[in-house]
Amino acid sequence: MRTPDIAVTGLGMITPGGAGAAETWETVCAGRPVARRLPGLRGLPVDFGCPVEGVDLDAAVGGRKTWRMHRFVKLALIAARQAVADAGLDPERWDACRVGVVIGVGVGGVSVLTDNALRLHTEGPEAVSPLLVPMMIPNAAAGEVAIALQARGPSLAPATACASGATAIAVARDLLVSGQCDVVVAGGAESVLEPLVMSGFAKMGALSRRCDNPAGASRPFAADRDGFVIAEGAGVLVLERAADAAARGRHPRALLAGVGATTDALHPTAPDPQGRYAQAAVEGALRDAGWSPYDVGHVNAHGTSTPLNDAMEAAVISRVFPHWPPVTSAKGVLGHSLAAAGAIEAALTVLTLEEGIVPPVGNLDAPAAEFDLNCVTKQARSEDVERAVSHSFGFGGHNVVLAFQRGA
Structure with a gap:
């Protein structure tokens, strides 16, 4: 039977x-980085x-129920309502x-826990809040x-670290196909701009230390990249079978044409250096x-601005795309919103297909000399893109790739 x-x-x-x-x-698209120093992080090794x-x-x-919601839940709910309204659903x-x-x-x-x-x-x-558990648990957003x-x-909350938002979209596809x-x-949400999490990421060496230049700190694929910049946010997509959308007179913004998922099974935080399983x-x-590599006209990269991830x-x-399709990473502008990143970047990939524009990589004049990449730099580039892929990789070795096609 044909997959819908x-x-x-x-x-x-x-x-x-x-x-x-x-x-x-x-x-x-303007390539305006938004990172800044945050008063709540004052005194930490990374304070932005x-x-x-x-x-x-x-x-x-x-x-009247916002009092029971953590910030990441509010972000998820706002994005979900936007997506449902955009889909014309009631x-x-x-x-x-x-x-x-x-x-x-x-x-x-995490802030509720701490x-x-x-x-x-x-x-x-006796001082512990009865809302500790329902506000802390990751599935609170889905609920x-x-x-x-x-x-x-079904209401689900996949946790595949920085690939979680992309995993959610992949799971959504399976629920529709089945x-x-x-x-x-479907999408992802995260809000952990608080001292404990920032200190943990900083201690493991994952974050940029450019405290004197926060806006210039996230620089995916640059030779002098030194780590990522943590962000918060949420991205949500509404997915339906295309035939059902057509039956209610709705034109698809894009088609989710394919999904690939693997696990490095190598290290808790470092990717496979050769990228065998990401590939x-x-x-x-x-x-x-059902595409060949040459069908892909754009790569929305995970592009974290870390030495190991970007090299991989x-x-x-x-290796996969020798025809040099234009590459971008939104993290140079928006930072790395962890679990939300894959969903936000999936949404941006859909917009590239619709608008014919590939945004620039923030803070990048040219990719490192050893990278054979066609990175979009300095300003957005007009490109007639019909098919694109969005990469998401997470701690634990999670690799998720979404393939999107322009709406028919």
Whole structure:
């Protein structure tokens, strides 16, 4: 039986680049890095990041239940509502048991955990909040989105570190292909710009130490890259079978043509240096889509600005795509939003297919001499892209690649 085409019919984003898809797209296309020093991180070895600003999250979520939600949940809910509205769907009218929610989260509400751990230590167990567990657990985002949208199909929270948002989209595709759901709201959310997590990432050497130049710190594929910059945010896509979308008169923003996923099974944090299994994920996505490498007109890279990841990914891209398709990474502008990154970058890939524009890599004049890459630098580039891939790689060796095609 033929696998049904899967349509992306809605996009939602709330990122350091803007409180919606259009604002984020404008910031990324302008190549304006948004990292800055944060008062809450003062005194730490790394005291900067990329926060979501300029929006009152409580007001945007609305209602009287925001008190029970951690920041990452609010971000997920805002992006999900944007995506559903963009898809032209009304939760009051859909078949709720046929609607799924898949929101990838890597960490969860760490600030709630640390605050309550201090209360326990200083004041005793009676001071611990009864909301500690429901606010802390990573699946709180999927649960609250499902509650808000009255989506009563499967509700899942994949945690594959920095690949979580992409994994969520891959799982959504499976729910649609298997017939379990007719609509899936899928993406990722993260908010961990707080001292404990920042200190942990800094201690392991993963973060850029350019405290004197936060805006210039994230520089994917540059020779002098020295680590990533942590961001927060959420990205959500609405996916449906293309035939179902057409039946309700909805034109797809793009088609999710293929998915590839592998695991390095090598090291908790470092990628396979040769990128063998990341390459297998890319090739799996191409095989699933029925494409040759030469069909791909653009690569939205994971591009973290770390020495090991960028070297591995550059080698994979040059081996798989010898025709030199234009490459970008949004992390030079938006920073690395961990579990949200794969979903945000999937949404940006969809916009590239729609708009015919590949955004530049922030803070990059030219890729390192050893990288054989066609990176878009300094300004956005007009490109008639019909097919593109989006890479996501996560601690634990998780590799997920999504293949998108322009909407028919």
